Amino acid sequence: MKNMDLHPTPTFRAVLVEQIRVVGPTLKPLGVIFGGLFGLGTILILLNRPPDPVSFELNYFTLSVMALFGVAIPLFLWRGEESPFRSGFPWTLPVEKAQHALARVGAGWVWLMVAVVVFILWQAVNTLLSGGTLGGSETWLLAAPAGTVEDRMDPATMTSVVWSQPGWLFLVPFVGATGVYLLISALFLAIRHPGRWVVGTLLGLLVVTLITSRAGFNWLDDVAGGTLNSLLGGRYGLSTFIGGGTFEASATRLPSGTEVLVWLSLPTFGRWAMAVALWSTAAIAALGLAVFRHRDGRGGQAPT
Amino acid sequence: MQVHVDASDSRPIYVQIMDEVRRGLLMGTLRPEDPLPSVRELASGLRINPRTVLQAYAALEREGVVYVRRGQGTFVSPDVEPDEQERPRMALEVARRALTEAQRSGLALDDLLEAFRELSEESPESDGPEGGKV
């Protein structure tokens, strides 16, 4: 009898759409900061026409910047009263809390993708303004297989390769930023004061390192080094996930004195795809767990 | 006609509303077939629960003082005769209140009756809308 008269809850779709509309203005300060920086950059390019035209590359710098968007957005989304750890206005609305948090994450992601597109377009504009061309190929130096890049190297140990950006490389910023975004979102949803934890962990590591190094035992390299290295820089590490394999270059000095970039290996789709599979699984799992923590009814803060 | 109710009055609010309607009938401001304020008007105007208004109107309807015209609201009964029914009832209520007040001051019924006799001798014009002596 009663159920016929009950007021319905909104659909998830309606909530997601409304969150997208709300998150936009929430991210305005971020947009202003980045917009200002971008604008400044373009003006500088216009003023100082560089000798070599700026060409748009998906490389260490550009891909890292776009991944950083994925870090910055959660910072703005979950601050203050909108934190799921506080009893703010959004959680009084007729949506299950975990679902609501997920909708907000989704809304932030939509704007993240917008930011990535805007950044790529800006780069393209800069390229054209400075007289460069989009696309085209380059000559890269590749180190011998199973070799390492050292401070000084003999050209004889390297081979020249002609490289042009493959199509799949354009997926990398979108996927990479998404993955980072999901991981950082999970951090903010899982921990009440993520800032404190990050600072605390770093300080702790610093202290431990100082102590152990006095004892002559460099634990960071021996114990943690291996894991951390493969996690971040390994074959399927974070750098592969964000960079698509474009981070695998180091500077070296030739006997002639010139500094060049030498590649350890060329980016391949297969390697990147595997990194994506691993990291996206981890990110989605982390987010799932973090969101689960906030399902309806949890919360025991002291009465005001 | 203004309806007034008071939360600190000893009568329940719905009784106060009924008394106000009777007062209107006696004073002539409410006549047969006149509409009573809607439940919404009266509830919001007096800041009271609409159910209280409904209770008052229902009780008045049971007594035959008002009736409901479907879709139009509550109206004063055409055959209500304020003088015959309401006048004595109202007089009794007022007298009861006067007596209670008197007793609070240590007076008795006889003291009051004596006082009323004095009053009626003082000012023979003090009568109701119909005129005539007390």
Place this chain on the structure above:
Amino acid sequence: MSVARVTPILPVELGAGPFAISTKGLNKRYGSIQALAGLDLDVPEGGVYVLVGPNGAGKTTLLKVLMNLIRFDGGRARLLGLDTRKQGALVRAQVGSVPEDHSAGYEWMRIGRLLEHCSAYYPTWDQEYANRLAAKLEIDLTRRCAQLSKGQARRVQLLLALAHRPPVLLMDEPTDGLDHVARDGMLELLAEHLTDTPTTALISTHRVYEIEKLVDHVGMIRGGRLLAQMPTDVLRSRLRRYSAALPEGWQPNEKDPGGTLTRRAGLGRAMEWTVWGEEEKVVAELSGAGAHLQEITPLSVDDAATALLSTWET
């Protein structure tokens, strides 16, 4: 002035229902504070129920529990037959709430935009009604939420609570922060709203006198427990002030009628008892003891609740 007696047994049963809100043995602990201690509360459908009690009695905790904003430790709570714990979102869709704090919406958002925002979340949102409410409450739709004064924020919260015409209203000190005129306006609005929309209201406040005329049930809470709940008619008929003149040789403390909450002396031989009980019995007891009864008056809900709460021994 007042003498505490064996506290009379006060009613807590409201009959068979149907109840729009019903809790049984509700427990909530914050560290060492027991905010709710086995609360059994019922609000009949269509009733306007005022919950009275001192600060820290558990009123705010109860309202938050009903909206499933906080978890409780034991017992159960139902709203319109829904389990508040398992169906939190659906429960919140049935509720219009005016919370204890004065925050509404998001700091940067304009009120007009906030109304639009809420309309997306409440499918039963009545935009026309919302506009009328905004006009009546004199809310400036162009202002940002952060720029609102306490009273203005309260009015916005009231608008948000009423505009989707929910079957249940939960209000925590709704008149707090409002000036006299605004309070009166709010009461007028509520009376209208109650006429137009079938609503059950649970209002928590310690300023009962303001909303007394709207209320038909009262519950008294203290230390997280319900001392009594009853229709206001019952309160009116059972709790009375009896004024009498005492005869010579009256012995205090001996001849107080059963159910006396307070006894207060007036000038000379005047004495006033506040008694819970059937009027006939009390009158008989007092007369039997020799007192000359002069006046019997009911108490306002406000005074009645105060009398009952202050004489209760925890």
